[in-house]
Amino acid sequence: xxxxxxxxxxxxxxxxxxxxxxxxxxxxxxxxxxxxxxxxxxxxxxxxxxxxxxxxxxxxxxxxxxxxxxxxxxxxxxxxxxxxxxxxxxxxxxxxxxx
Numbered sequence: 591x592x593x594x595x596x597x598x599x600x601x602x603x604x605x606x607x608x609x610x611x612x613x614x615x616x617x618x619x620x621x622x623x624x625x626x627x628x629x630x631x632x633x634x635x636x637x638x639x640x641x642x643x644x645x646x647x648x649x650x651x652x653x654x655x656x657x658x659x660x661x662x663x664x665x666x667x668x669x670x671x672x673x674x675x676x677x678x679x680x681x682x683x684x685x686x687x688x689x
Contacts, residue, residue: 594626594687602665604677611670612662613683615652620660627689637661642684644673
């Protein structure tokens with residue numbers, strides 16, 4: 591197993607349909623992740639990651655967006671509440687891709 595580690599900053603945003611919140615990974619980072627994980631895709635291209643924002647850490651999956659070519663990181667309610675994240679909040683993200 592190979593662990594790939596990345597850090598970036600970006601805004602939390604709310605999906606226009608429903609109550610999902612995400613942070614979009616930078617395009618170059620998304621391409622790097624795709625190149626390392628192309629043979630390990632599960633389902634529709636999701637990628638398992640360990641994420642840390644502030645003092646919160648959790649396991650989730652990145653979801654590919656065909657339109658932008660970037661991955662979306664879902665940010666669940668418990669994390670948003672613990673880290674006081676709202677639509678538009680800019681935050682630092684550390685993530686480890688598990689390949």
